[in-house]
Structures are given as C-alpha cells and as structure tokens.
Amino acid sequence: MDIVRRNTDYAARLMVHLAKHYGNGPISTRTAAAEEQVPYQLACKLMQKLNNAKLVTSCMGPKGGFVLGAEPSKISLLEVVEVIQGPISMNRCVLNEDACSRKTICTVREKLIDLQKIITKGLAAITLDELTRRGRSNRNTGKRKRIKQ
Amino acid sequence: MDIVRRNTDYAARLMVHLAKHYGNGPISTRTAAAEEQVPYQLACKLMQKLNNAKLVTSCMGPKGGFVLGAEPSKISLLEVVEVIQGPISMNRCVLNEDACSRKTICTVREKLIDLQKIITKGLAAITLDELTRRGRSNRNTGKRKRIKQ
DNA sequence: ATCATATAAGATAATATATGTCTTATATAA
DNA sequence: TTATATAAGACATATATTATCTTATATGAT
Ligand code: SF4
Ligand code: SF4
Numbered sequence: 001m002d003i004v005r006r007n008t009d010y011a012a013r014l015m016v017h018l019a020k021h022y023g024n025g026p027i028s029t030r031t032a033a034a035e036e037q038v039p040y041q042l043a044c045k046l047m048q049k050l051n052n053a054k055l056v057t058s059c060m061g062p063k064g065g066f067v068l069g070a071e072p073s074k075i076s077l078l079e080v081v082e083v084i085q086g087p088i089s090m091n092r093c094v095l096n097e098d099a100c101s102r103k104t105i106c107t108v109r110e111k112l113i114d115l116q117k118i119i120t121k122g123l124a125a126i127t128l129d130e131l132t133r134r135g136r137s138n139r140n141t142g143k144r145k146r147i148k149q
Numbered sequence: 150m151d152i153v154r155r156n157t158d159y160a161a162r163l164m165v166h167l168a169k170h171y172g173n174g175p176i177s178t179r180t181a182a183a184e185e186q187v188p189y190q191l192a193c194k195l196m197q198k199l200n201n202a203k204l205v206t207s208c209m210g211p212k213g214g215f216v217l218g219a220e221p222s223k224i225s226l227l228e229v230v231e232v233i234q235g236p237i238s239m240n241r242c243v244l245n246e247d248a249c250s251r252k253t254i255c256t257v258r259e260k261l262i263d264l265q266k267i268i269t270k271g272l273a274a275i276t277l278d279e280l281t282r283r284g285r286s287n288r289n290t291g292k293r294k295r296i297k298q
Numbered sequence: 299a300t301c302a303t304a305t306a307a308g309a310t311a312a313t314a315t316a317t318g319t320c321t322t323a324t325a326t327a328a
Numbered sequence: 329t330t331a332t333a334t335a336a337g338a339c340a341t342a343t344a345t346t347a348t349c350t351t352a353t354a355t356g357a358t
Contacts, residue, residue, distance in 0.1 A: 061355030
C-alpha cells in the first residue's frame with residue numbers, strides 16, 4: 001500500500017491544476033478532472049472535502065467551479081494529504097496514545113515518532129507553488145541529471 | 150492506514166525478542182509469541198517469512214526454534230519491514246516506473262522520491278541492536294539528526 | 299420565471315488489502 | 329517411537345479504499 005493513496009494523488013493533481021490557473025477565476029471540476037485524468041465523480045467528492053477544509057472555495061452555478069482558498073505558496077502537500085486521507089501515521093501507537101499496551105516498555109515507538117516528524121515536515125515543505133513550476137523546480141537540489149543526449 | 154502495519158509490528162517485536170536472547174540458542178516461536186503478545190499462529194507465518202529471507206535461521210524439533218540470521222547490530226528495522234510488508238512506497242509511481250502515464254509531466258513524483266529515500270534511510274539506520282537497549286537509548290538528548298547518506 | 303450548468307451530499311457497490319485461523323505435513327532430539 | 333516444534337498453504341474474516349449512482353441545491357444566463 002502506498003503512503004500517498006490514489007485519491008490523495010488525484011486531489012493533489014486537481015490542486016496543482018487550480019494553482020496553475022490561480023487568479024483566473026473559478027475552474028470547473030469537470031475541466032480540471034478531464035485535464036488531470038481524474039474520474040469526474042470522484043473529483044467532485046474530493047473537491048467537497050477540500051472545500052470543507054477551506055483549501056478551496058466553491059462557486060456554484062454556471063461558469064462556477066473552485067478557486068484555491070489561499071495563494072499557492074501558502075498551501076502545502078501535507079494539507080492536501082491530511083484532508084483527503086487523514087494524518088500521516090507511522091504506527092497506530094504514534095497518534096493514538098492508548099492503541100498499544102506495550103507503549104511504556106516499547107523501544108520502537110520513539111524511533112517511529114522521530115521518523116514520522118521527518119516525513120510530516122518533508123510534506124509540509126512542499127507547496128503547490130513549487131509544484132506548478134516544471135523542469136526548474138529541482139535546480140537547487142544539486143541533482144541535475146537529465147542532460148539530453 | 151499506518152505505514153508500519155500490524156504484522157510488521159508483530160514481526161519487529163519477535164525480532165527484538167530474538168535479539169535480546171541472541172547467543173542463548175534457539176527461541177521457540179511459542180514462547181516468543183507469548184512474551185511479545187503476538188497471536189501464535191500469526192507468529193508462525195511471520196517467522197516463516199523471516200526465515201525465507203534469511204533474517205532468522207530455523208532449528209526444527211524439540212528444543213528448537215529460531216535464531217537471528219546475523220548479529221543484532223547487522224539487522225535493521227527496514228529489513229523486517231521489507232520482508233513482511235514489502236518495500237516502502239511513497240506512491241505507486243515511485244517503485245513501478247510505468248504505473249502512471251503522467252510520470253514525464255509530473256512535478257510531484259520527484260518530490261515523493263526524495264521523501265521516500267529519507268524514510269528508507271531512516272528505517273535502515275535503526276538496528277535490532279539499539280532496539281534491545283531499554284531506557285532512553287538516545288542518551289545524547291534527543292538530537293539524533295545525521296541520517297547517513 | 300425557466301433552464302442549463304455546476305456543486306453538495308450521501309448511499310451504495312465493487313475492489314483490494316490485511317489479518318486471523320485452521321489443517322496437514324515434516325523434521326529432529328530425546 | 330514419541331513429543332515437540334517448524335513448514336506450508338488453504339481458508340475465512342475484517343477492514344479500508346476506490347468507484348459509481350442518485351437526488352438535491354445553488355446560480356448565472358436566456
Ligand atoms: S509494540 Fe511499540 S511500536 Fe508497536 S504498536 Fe506497541 S508501542 Fe507502538
Ligand atoms: S500523477 Fe505524478 S505523483 Fe501521481 S502517480 Fe502519476 S507520476 Fe506519480
């Protein structure tokens with residue numbers, strides 16, 4: 001099972017789509033879903049969730065659609081993940097204090113808590129803003145492979 | 150759904166148990182399962198998987214059981230995770246090159262690949278060895294950064 | 299006012315995955 | 329030979345995710 005689930009991936013695509021068109025008025029779910037290859041009915045449900053969480057704002061009626069709830073640079077991938085699939089959980093004992101009776105004698109738990117923090121911070125650092133920038137977004141990671149032959 | 154699944158958690162407990170008794174001959178699954186509060190039949194299946202992966206060695210017959218396949222300091226939590234639940238996958242496109250047709254135009258994928266590497270390295274850095282040491286194993290006051298590249 | 303378009307909400311079905319249990323076979327020390 | 333323990337895999341159950349379907353509601357345009 002993937003950490004980022006399919007629906008979350010769909011939602012991320014839709015959010016990036018909105019980010020790309022930020023400032024140009026509402027984008028209908030139908031067109032966003034079509035362009036981002038997300039099943040339309042599913043897209044509707046996902047947009048509802050995002051709307052409830054105020055990550056987007058709905059505009060009903062013809063010529064309606066959704067607009068980002070904030071600037072692309074203010075919305076992180078972590079927020080999308082948490083809205084769609086809930087918080088990241090390294091193990092059941094990490095979020096739920098009394099999920100495991102062995103908590104007090106367990107040596108693994110603390111390690112997993114540390115790791116979870118790292119993951120969460122990593123996702124929080126990815127903004128929609130940078131996800132709209134194609135090709136040049138990883139210029140400062142020292143990674144540059146992809147030199148065309 | 151938790152990143153570390155229940156069966157993996159069980160397996161980790163069993164492995165830590167074996168690590169605690171490393172050098173004292175084989176430990177039967179029955180006693181390990183009882184002490185670590187793992188359903189016996191499930192424990193058998195998990196030990197089989199660990200055995201196939203050479204993380205433990207089986208000794209059949211009475212007074213038999215399992216012994217770690219290597220020193221506790223040589224076995225990481227990552228290995229246990231991968232044997233029981235398969236490799237960590239941030240998203241389906243990360244491991245499976247052709248899981249998504251959008252791969253070439255996707256800005257999210259590279260970010261997730263980076264994150265996955267961090268998680269994997271984090272799990273690989275946790276050895277059974279340190280999981281046997283109880284009572285605040287991070288004596289250097291919680292500042293465990295430096296995940297080795 | 300009416301209509302076409304688009305969101306809102308939630309029930310339901312279909313899949314996929316994970317977990318737990320059971321049965322039978324096999325190896326080996328005592 | 330026997331008691332103990334692993335080996336292997338079928339089977340059943342539980343849970344979670346994904347997809348679809350239906351009905352209701354809001355709103356701009358005609
Ligand atoms: S055994 Fe430890 S790591 Fe596993 S669920 Fe319990 S407290 Fe968490
Ligand atoms: S859209 Fe991007 S991140 Fe999502 S599965 Fe496809 S390649 Fe991976």
